[in-house]
Amino acid sequence: MAPQAPINVGILGATGTVGQRFILLLSTHPFFKIHALGASSRSAGHPYVKAVKWKQASPIPETVREMIVQECKPEGAFKDCGVVFSGLDADVAGDIELAFRAAELAVFSNSKNHRRDPVVPLIVPLVNPSHLSIVPYQQSLQSPPLKKGFIVTNANCSTTGLVVPLAALESAFGPIEIVQVTTLQAISGAGYPGVPSLDILDNVVPYIGGEEEKIEWEAGKILGGLADDGKAFEHHATHPLTVSATCFRVPVLDGHSESVSVRFHRRPPPSPEDVVTALRAYVSEPQSLGCPSAPQQAIFVHNEPDRPQPRLDRDFQRGAGVNVGRVRKCPVLDIKFVVLANNVCIGAATSSIINAEYAVAKGVIGV
Amino acid sequence: MAPQAPINVGILGATGTVGQRFILLLSTHPFFKIHALGASSRSAGHPYVKAVKWKQASPIPETVREMIVQECKPEGAFKDCGVVFSGLDADVAGDIELAFRAAELAVFSNSKNHRRDPVVPLIVPLVNPSHLSIVPYQQSLQSPPLKKGFIVTNANCSTTGLVVPLAALESAFGPIEIVQVTTLQAISGAGYPGVPSLDILDNVVPYIGGEEEKIEWEAGKILGGLADDGKAFEHHATHPLTVSATCFRVPVLDGHSESVSVRFHRRPPPSPEDVVTALRAYVSEPQSLGCPSAPQQAIFVHNEPDRPQPRLDRDFQRGAGVNVGRVRKCPVLDIKFVVLANNVCIGAATSSIINAEYAVAKGVIGV
Amino acid sequence: MAPQAPINVGILGATGTVGQRFILLLSTHPFFKIHALGASSRSAGHPYVKAVKWKQASPIPETVREMIVQECKPEGAFKDCGVVFSGLDADVAGDIELAFRAAELAVFSNSKNHRRDPVVPLIVPLVNPSHLSIVPYQQSLQSPPLKKGFIVTNANCSTTGLVVPLAALESAFGPIEIVQVTTLQAISGAGYPGVPSLDILDNVVPYIGGEEEKIEWEAGKILGGLADDGKAFEHHATHPLTVSATCFRVPVLDGHSESVSVRFHRRPPPSPEDVVTALRAYVSEPQSLGCPSAPQQAIFVHNEPDRPQPRLDRDFQRGAGVNVGRVRKCPVLDIKFVVLANNVCIGAATSSIINAEYAVAKGVIGV
Amino acid sequence: MAPQAPINVGILGATGTVGQRFILLLSTHPFFKIHALGASSRSAGHPYVKAVKWKQASPIPETVREMIVQECKPEGAFKDCGVVFSGLDADVAGDIELAFRAAELAVFSNSKNHRRDPVVPLIVPLVNPSHLSIVPYQQSLQSPPLKKGFIVTNANCSTTGLVVPLAALESAFGPIEIVQVTTLQAISGAGYPGVPSLDILDNVVPYIGGEEEKIEWEAGKILGGLADDGKAFEHHATHPLTVSATCFRVPVLDGHSESVSVRFHRRPPPSPEDVVTALRAYVSEPQSLGCPSAPQQAIFVHNEPDRPQPRLDRDFQRGAGVNVGRVRKCPVLDIKFVVLANNVCIGAATSSIINAEYAVAKGVIGV
Secondary structure, three states, X not given: OOOOOOEEEXXXXXXXXXXXXXXXXXXXXXXXXXXXXXXXXXXXXXXXXXXXXXXXXXXXXXXXXXXXXXXXXXXXHHHHOOEEEEOOOHHHHHHHHHHHHXXXXXXXXXXXXXXXXXXXXEOOOOOOHHHHHHHHHHHHHOOOOOOOOEEEEOOOHHHHHHHHHHHHHHHHHOOEEEEEEEEEEOHHHHOOXXXXXXXXXXXXXXXXXXXXXXXXXXXXXXXXXXXXXXXXXXXXXXXXXXXEEEEEEOOOOOOEXXXXXXXXXXXXXXXXXXXXXXXXXXXXXXXXXOOOOOOOOOEEEOOOOOOOOHHHHOOHHHHOOEEEEEEEEOOOXXXXXXXXXXXXXXXXXXXXXXXXXXXXXXXXXXX | OOOOOOEEEEEEOOOOHHHHHHHHHHOOOOOEEEEEEEEOOOOXXXXXXXXXXXXXXXXXXXXXXXXXXXXXXXXXXHHHOOEEEEOOOHHHHHHHHHHHHHOOOEEEEOOOOOOOOOOOOEOOOOOOHHHHHHHHHHHHHOOOOOOOXXXXXXXXXXXXXXXXHHHHHHHHXXXXXXXXXXXXXXXXXXXXXXXXXXXXXXXXXXXXXXXXHHHHHHHHHHHOOEOOOOOOEOOOOOOOOEEEEEEEEOOOOOOEEEEEEEEEOOOOOOOHHHHHHHHHHXXXXXXXXXXXXXXXXXXXXXXXXXXOOHHHHOOHHHHOOEEEEEEEEOOOOXXXXXXXXXXXXXXXXXXXXXXXXHHHHXXXXXX | OOOOOOEEEEEEOOOOHHHHHHHHHHOOOOOEEEEEEEEOOOOOOOEHHXXXXXXXXXXXXXXXXXOEOEEOOOOHHHXXXXXXXXXXXXXXXXXXXXHHHHOOOEEXXXXXXXXXXXXXXXXXXXXXXXXXXXXXXXXXXXXXXXXXXXXXXXXXXXXXXXXXXXXXXXXXXXXXXXXXXXXXXXXXXXXOOOOEHHHHOOOOEOOOOOHHHHHHHHHHHHHOOEOOOOOOEXXXXXOOOEEEEEEEEOOOOOOEEEEEEEEEOOOOOOOHHHHHHHHHHOOOHHHHOOOOOOOOOOEEEOOOOOOOOHHHHOOHXXXXXXXXXXXXXXXXXXXXXXXXXXXXXHHHXXXXXXXXXXXXXXXXXXX | OOOOOXXXXXXXXXXXXXXXXXXXXXXOOOOEEEEEEEEOOOOOOOEHHHHOOOOOOOOOOHHHHOOEOEEOOOOHHHHHOOEEEEOOXXXXXXXXXXXHHHOOOEEEEOOOOOOOOOOOOEOOOOOOHHHHHHHHHHHHOOOOOOOOOEEEEOOOHHHHHHHHHHHHHHHHHOOEEEEEEEEEEOHHHHOOXXXXXXHXXXXXXXXXXXXXXXHHHHHHHHHOOEOOOOOOEOOOOOOOOEEEEEEEEOOOOOOEEEEEEEEEOOXXXXXXXXXXXXXXXXXXXXXXXXXXXXXXXXXXXXXXXXXXXXXXXXXXXXXXXXXXXXXXXXXXXXXXXXXEEOOOHHHHHHHHHHHHHHHHHOOOOOO
C-alpha cells in the first residue's frame, strides 16, 4: 500500500511526551518522513536536541537531533507536509489545529479538543476507520470549503483499549448494551511531569479528571456507525450503549489495564469460548490493507489466568495490539474479561499514524 | 465493657505476618494479655525474638521478645488461655483449630478453612457480630458436646472492606441485589515472602487465586441473617445477592481499594446524597458496646474526588475503620463508589480481636 | 524544662511540605502553640483547610483547620509569636526571614538561604546546639542592633543524618579527617510536587542539584567549633575535614540512606566494636536538657546485617533519632557504616523545633 | 569471524532467570544454535513451554517452545554441543559443571562456584578475554588431561559494571590503587522469586549477602594479568588494588548503578576531561575481532548531569555496553563517577556469550 513517494510529515507538540513518541515511531517509518517540528515559542529556533527534555529509552533519532524547531503555525516547513500529527496539550490544541486545517493541512490529532465535533471523526484504527468518509462533508462546511485540509482525531488512551475488544465482539455477536469498566491506568498517560511521585508511590489514586466521561461518551461515537447520509454519527443509537467507568491511576509506567464486564443484546449471550474465538479471529481494515504500523494480530487472548500484565505484555506487537485475558462468565452481566493496551502506542501516537496510513491507502491524502 | 480480670490469650502462627500484627495489637490491649505463642516445630522452644523474622515498623514488644514459642498444640500455656487467635496458614489451620476447639478453647481465626462450615460463624465485626449466637449450637454438635470450645472466623480481607458499606446501605435502604466489584489489593495481603518484587514492580497482576470466589460467596453469608431456629445461616436467601468480583494485585504495601457498583431492591433507589448520609451515620454493635478495638467511626466518607488513597487513608481509625469515596450514580446499576480498607488491620487481625471483645461483652467467653 | 506559659509560634510556608510537617508536630507540642500561619498571597485570607493541599497521612489538626492564613509579613498575628518557624522555599525565604528578624522575631529556618551567613548558626540539634551562643553577636551587627530578633538555621536533610554519627565519633575518638559518602535520598526531600513519577519509578537518579556541595560544606561548619572570641565559626580548621559526596534520588517515600566511610586522625583508629559502643553511648545536650522533641536515644545501632531500612526504621524515635548499621572496617579508609535518617523529621521540621526548644531552655527566647 | 558451520549449544539451568535470558539472546544468534536444554529432574522430560515459568517481556522463541528439557547431565543432546552455557544456581552448579568439563564439554558459566579456582579464568569480555589462554593448562591438570573440556566463568554482575571503566582507565593511565564503590543493585540480580516485594517497595536494603566480598576480590583477578608462565593469575600484585564496596538493593527492575571513586598510581592523576576521553576511546578485543554480541561502543559517557539512569540507559547497545556519567574530581581520592550496567545482559548472559564467541574467534572451540 506504499505511496509512490515519501510523504513529508510535521509534528505539533514535538517536545512533549506524545511528540517524542511520534518522533521515535516516524523516524523509521517506511514512507512518512519527518519534515517539520513544532513546539512552543520558547523552543522555536533551537535545534531539537536543545529544545527537548528527552525521556525515551531510545536515543533521539539522528535525523531529528539538529532539526530546527519552529512555532506551531501553518507556515514554513509545515506548508510542505502531507500530514501533520498533533500531540499538543489540550489548552492550545484547539485553535492551532483549526488554523492548520484552514491552511489546507491534514491534521491527525491525539488531543481531545475536537473529538466531540459532530463532523470530526473519532477513529480508533482497529475499530472504525470507515468514519474517515465524513471528511469531504467536514471540508464542505468550512468557509471557504477546503480541498485538502481536515481534522481526524483518535480516542483517549483508555477508551482505545476498551473499544477494540468490544468492536470484535459486536462484529461477531451483534450489539452490546451495557459495559461496566474499572481502569488501572499508567502514569505515562498523564504526560510529563504529570503525576508527582509522592502521589503514586505505594499508592493508587481513584480518580482521573474527565477520564470517566471520555470513556462513557467516546465509546458510543466510535462503536456507532455513520448516519445514512454520511453526514453525522449515529452514536450506537439503534441499540443504546450504556457505559459506566471508574478510573484509577496506578504506579505502572506504561500500559492501561481494564476490568470489563459486558451485556449483549443477543439472548442467550455467547459463551466464554465463543468470545475467545471471536476476539482471536478479529481483523481490522487497516490490517487487511497492509498499513505498516497496524499490528499483525489485533487482539491477543491469554490463556494463563494471571495475564495480561503491563510489564510483560504491553509490548505485544510493538504496542500496536491489544491484550485480553481472564475471559469468563460474569454473574451480573454476561461476560467479563481484562484488557491491557499500551497507552503510549496504540493508545496514542500509533493510532494517529495508522489513521494517517489508512487515509493514504484510501487516497484521502498523499496523492 | 472491660472484664473484671485480664484474659490470657494465645496466638497461633505467631511468627507469621498476621501473627506479628496480632502481637502488636494485643501488646497494648486493655484486657487481653498475651500468654502463649504457637508456631511451627522449627520455632518451638526458642524465644520469640529468635524465632521470628520481624517485619513490622514498630519493634517487637518487650513483653513478648523473650517469650518461648511452643508448638501449635492445645497444651502448656495454651491451656490457660481464654481466647486463642489464629493467624495460621491455610495448609495447617484446619486441623489445628479443630484440635484447639476440641480442647475447650475459644478460637478466633483469620484462616479460610472453616469459613464455609455451616455452623461456624463468619463474622465481620462491623457487620454481623450477632452471628455469634450460633456458637451454642456449634458446641452442641461436637462429640462430646463442648462447653467452652468453639471456632469463630472472620472474613477475607477484601470481603471485609466490601461488606461494611454494603451493611450500612442495607441497614438504611433495605436489600441490595447486585454488586459489581473490582479490587486493587495490596501486596501485604499475600503474606511474606508473598509476591515476588519482579512480579509487581511497574506492574499489576489481574488475578489472585481463589479471591474472587471468596468475595462472591462470603458476602452472602455475612450479609444474610440466621435462620429462624438459630441453627443455620440463610445466606441472603430472601433477596438473593449476586456478586461479581475481579481481583488485581497492585504495588501498594497496605490497603485494598475496591471499585464498587450496587443495585438496590428498592425502587427508586436512594440518591448519592442519601447514600453518603447513611454511610456516615452507620454504627455497628461493637461500637455501641464500647469494644476497645472498634473504631470510633465505622465509615469515613471523603468529599475530595481523589480520595480515599491507600497511603493517605489506610490508617484512619488505626486501620479499624473503612474509607469510602466517589459516591455517585452508576449509569448501569444504581450507585457506585470506591472503598479503601486496611487489609492488615480491619481486614485481618483487628477484626479477630473485635470479635473476641464482642464475645467477652456478650458473656460468651472470659466469664 | 517547660516554660511557665505556652509560647505562641508562627509558621512561614505553612501550606508547603515542610510547613505541613511543622503543623503536625506543633499541634501536640507541650508548650509551643500555633498562633500564626503564613503562606503566599494566593493563600492569604483563606482558612487553612481551603488554602492547603494536605498530603499527610494524619488529618489536619482541628485547631488549625479554620485558622486564617496570612501573608508572610511580620505583621498581625506574627507580632505575638515568640518563635517563627520557616519552611519557605529558597526563592523567597531569604528576604522574608530577614524582614522577620528585623522585626525582632526569632526565626528558626529550614531553608538554605542563610546557612552560609558567617554569623548565622547552622545547628543540628543533636550535634552543635552550642553554636546558638553566636546569636548576641549576630544581633549586635544589625542596624539598629536587635534585642530579640535573630535567625537560626538547621542543616540540609542529608547533612543532618551524616553529622550525627560523625559527632558521636569525634566526641569519642577525636577528629575525623576524611568522609566518603554516597546517599540514597527519598523523594519527599524534594517537596511537592517534586520528583515526577516518570523519573523515579523503576529508576534511580544519580544527581540532586546542589546537594553534594551542601553536604561537603555544611559538615565542616556544623562539626567545627566557634572561634575563641565567639564571633565566628572555625569550620573544623584545626584538623581540616574533607568530605566527598555523591547523591542519588531513589524511589523511597521518606528516609535518606547513606553509605559512609571515614578516616580518623587518631592512629590506630578505633575498632568497629569501639565505634558501635561510642555511637550507642552518645547523648546530645538537648537530650540532657529534656527538650521534649529530642529523641530518648540519639543513635540506634542495628546488629542485623540488612538494617537500617527506610520503611522499617525511619520512624525510630518518631523520626527524631538516627539509625546506623553495618559498622565494619573499610579496606580503604578506617571504618564504614550505613546511616538512615528520616528526612522529613530529624532532617527538617523536628530539628528546627528542637533548636527552638533548646533556645527556650537556654533562656534565649520565651522569657 | 563466523565459524564455517553453526555451533550447537546447550543451556544448563534453562528454566531459571539467567537461562531464560540465554534463550532469548541465543535464539537469534548468528552462529550459535540452541540444541539442548537442561534443568532439574522435575522439569526433565517436559517440553520447555510446560517446564518454564516464563518471565520475559518477549515471548518464548518458537524454536524452543516444544524442545524437551533434559536433566543436567553430560548425556543425550548435550554430547553434541560445542558450547554449554550455565545459568545454574550456585547450590548445584559446582558439581554439574565439573561433570560437563570432565565429559569434554566447553562450559561458560555465570555461576560463582569456580570463579576462585586458580586455573579457571574469570573473564569480563570487555576487559580480560586474554585470560582464556590459561585453558590448555587447566585441561592439562585434569586426570586424564582434557582435550576439549574446560570451564570459563564470567564475573558477578556488579563486578562487571565496575571493571569495564576501570580497565579503560588503567589502559590509558596505568594502575589504579584504590576504589571506593557503593552499588544500587536491581532486583533482577537476585533471580526469581528473589526479593519479596514487601522488602523492597518504598525501601532500599543496605546488604546483599556475599556481594561486597565478590566485588572486592574479583576485581583484582580480572584486572590483573597472567603470570609469566601463563599458569596462574597475578591478581594485580605489582600494584596492589584495594577495593572497598558497599552494596544496596533498590527497587529497580534491571540495571545496577554504582557510585565509584578511584585513586591512580600516577601523580598527578588524569583530569576529568582526560578520563572522559579515555573512557570514550576504549575498545576491547572482542569488539576488534567482531564478536557479534559485543557492543559497538564499550562505554558511553553521558554529559547530562543526571545520567546514567537505569530506566533510560540500561538498554544502551542492547545492554552489552556500560554507561558512565558524572565524571568529576573526588575531594578524597582522584576521580569519581557513576556507572550503570545492565545486570541481566552484560552483567550475566551476554558476557558468557561474548566469551564463547571470543573462544570461537581464537580457535579454542568450534573447530
